[in-house]
Amino acid sequence: MTRSEENYLKTIFHLGGGDAKSITTNAIAEQMETKPSSVTDMAKKLSEKGLVDYVRYQGVSLTDAGVKTALSIIRKHRLWEVFLVKKLDFTWDEVHEVAEQLEHIKSEKLIDKIDELLDFPKYDPHGDPIPTKDGKFQERDEKLLSEIPINSQGVCVGVKDSSVPFLKFLDKNKIALGNTIKVLDKEDFDNSLRIQMEGKEMRISHQIAANLYVKKNN
């Protein structure tokens, strides 16, 4: 399994190809910042290896073996992210790039020991669930902050957009995972929200609210 193959499987999974849904060549190419023709070449190779189902002109989806491999890469990525934050004091906007490299280290013992060292975390620094060793996800009942009703409240548990600028924006505004947020009011004009968070009141734009996951209380 080459690094490139692993990256393709991971991308296909993230685009939804784990549910027998066909992912188009173009979608994969765009996500990976490569050319559709390169994706076609790789689709053939992964198909040969039994990791994807590929129908010419129709796109690819992951086989069971492909899902399993993708989940093991994602597991490694997220565990390394937790390690970097918890053990090496990286900030949550610094970890992704390094984890992109670390996720390809080949040693089952290594990642199991990292998992143990971290006391088997269930979520990564961005609130994304960490698949278990046998490929199961910790599902969670979460909603976008923009989609919960006025006067309801929840705990911030994840980000939809985990780009560096967004994460830095959240830091600057002291919005962190674990914070309890109550929606006080919604502005019809621009869909911005007035919220109460950790005692303080503030206003956030729809774009922010639509990229924060909360777990509703009760």
Added chain:
Amino acid sequence: MTRSEENYLKTIFHLGGGDAKSITTNAIAEQMETKPSSVTDMAKKLSEKGLVDYVRYQGVSLTDAGVKTALSIIRKHRLWEVFLVKKLDFTWDEVHEVAEQLEHIKSEKLIDKIDELLDFPKYDPHGDPIPTKDGKFQERDEKLLSEIPINSQGVCVGVKDSSVPFLKFLDKNKIALGNTIKVLDKEDFDNSLRIQMEGKEMRISHQIAANLYVKKNN
């Protein structure tokens, strides 16, 4: 800097190419388990990049830039080995293979934080010195156990051969770094030694003694 380039620089350094000494194509090829023709190709490339001095038919030596790069890879390798042993309970015969991968991770912050987490170790699990960030070695006055006189004693500080079988042999015989060893007697016939170690007496072959470094007490 590709992974392959880094591996060549590291190998050339280990073969002594850091002291302006010319290392032959064949020596490099043998060490890396590749073909001399491949080494020639890489020699040209590294020479182009100013990392080695290469004279056709004469071999290569590292430039200052080449030494610097080699040391940074070796630093990473050895720090990761310490990490694996100290933080993840790997045994000293398990770490090399994984460190061969981890040494190529590109993130200065990562290795500096690992260094800090480990409290800036000076030696790796095999007793090899860890270069500092600015490329200096912690030299140590060490001798092979086979070369110290009868009735002298020293602390075991390193292994010359760090192959898995040798390390496992040492474990099995409870010979560990840090142990104090006294040479009681030398057998002329086969150069084997009678030693006293941590209270116990034992006999070890010349081959073993010639692969153990000790730091003589006074």
Added chain:
DNA sequence: ATCTATTTTTAGATTTGTCTAAATTTAATT
């Protein structure tokens, strides 16, 4: 100094992963 064995390099091929440009297929529109 010449021959010879060894080392080293060159030339040409292969694999992996990528690209561009052209051809093909599909999907949408008249």
Added chain:
DNA sequence: AATTAAATTTAGACAAATCTAAAAATAGAT
């Protein structure tokens, strides 16, 4: 049903890293 636009694949090329086989250079031995 025919046309057109968009998506996808094919064909051919390229860079990196490797190999084999042949050619060239070096070093050792007479």
